[in-house]
Amino acid sequence: MPAHVLLLGGTTEARRLAADLAARPGVRVTTSLAGRVARPQAVAGELRIGGFGGAAGLADWLRTHQVDALVDATHPFAETITAHAAHAAAATGVPAVVLRRPGWRPGPGDRWYDVPSLAGAAEVLPGLGRRVFLSTGRLGLATFAGLTELRFVVRSVEPPEPPMPPDTEVILARGPFTVAEERELLCGHRIEVLVTKDSGGAATAAKLTAARDLGLPVVVVRRPPLPPGVTAVPDVAEVLERLGLGWV
Template sequence: MRYPVLILGGTSEARALAAALHSRGVAVVSSLAGRVERPRLPEGEVRLGGFGGPDGLAAWLTEHDVRAVVDATHPFAARISDSAVAATARAGVPLLRLERPGWTRPDGADWRWVDDLDEAAALLPSLGTRAFLTSGRQGLAAFADVDTVWFLIRCVDPPETRLPRHHELLLDRGPYTVDRELNLLRTHRIDVLVTKDSGGSMTAAKLDAATRHGIPSVIVRRPPRPDALTVSDVDDALHWALERYESRP
């Protein structure tokens, strides 16, 4: 089957773009990594799982006569973005990166930037003893040996890795409100927040709550991305995809 537009990723931006294309009659397929047990499915066709690296993705693009690829993966999904750049170059398919902006520190917020989860784990004991860990289930092993800190770990699905000795697991999915996050911080006596610079509004409430609660936030910077044409607005991505769709026979 032909799929003129391939969207990589299950972000809210990816779902919005898929819905907009689908409503215009474009045969769009969204590719999800399959790491979440009950993902929010976009409109149009959906495929789960990887492609087998850049070579596999390039072959899939050619086989399905893809006219345009939009990489709308999570800001920390660096591997698939690397594969997308390499694969689209080999297959001769235009590529656009759709990525939400990172968060901007508001006045009065105590933000501590780190380069990765290992650096976050090393910094934590100097900042507090009860941490709210919201970095997702990937990479939680980085905190497994931090024995002087108790963790409230929130993620969508149960983690499949070694966890810190002192922790409570909270399975939950956004969006969240500031009042709800504040109540969580107070109930569990949290004195430090750990998260990634995911951006967007669905999970930003925890940062506002941390500022109001007067505690520091440890934030992991985004990994470097390969060079690619990038936009941050779904409408811009839609316009770009429609142009590629309409320009080929």
């Protein structure tokens, strides 16, 4: 029987890893997506959609489907599934590894304000600007609903659900975007401050470069900590080494 890898996906790195694993003889890979996006991008190998029913449900799935290794390559802010994966791996003895792209760090010319949460971002915004590009996804907009004096531009792949700030314009688009495109958006909407989560990676970093070029302040929501005892690796190559699949 082929080695069965369960890949908790939803990121660019997860799709890249799935393609690498699916191309290897003797490896079966199943990518699991939460189902928050109606039309997810294609992935190599097998695909399942939806939750597991908590850590216990995930542990049952690992046993039932004879999973040999678990890779958590979810978004850095998907802290619930990361905690469930850690518990399920410990309960079943299935080897597990967390794949997280490195976080962003400011460079010369950046005007960044680090905050620990969306609530922290909402607290500092009124002192930084009235026209806000809220690039944090479609979830969590209720945190900013009380900021009635500010105007928000929100970009997401699918329409966000209320509550949200009363003065909000929604842009439906899927990246990645170029620096020129991000600069055009910021200038066209006369944005005064950008809010983003510390997603890391190059795919969504163009907005940071555009904000630096325009001298705009950026509120960066830093990542939640990993569960106790859990560490992460930064790239696909190291995941393969951890799984003992680092052959050519």
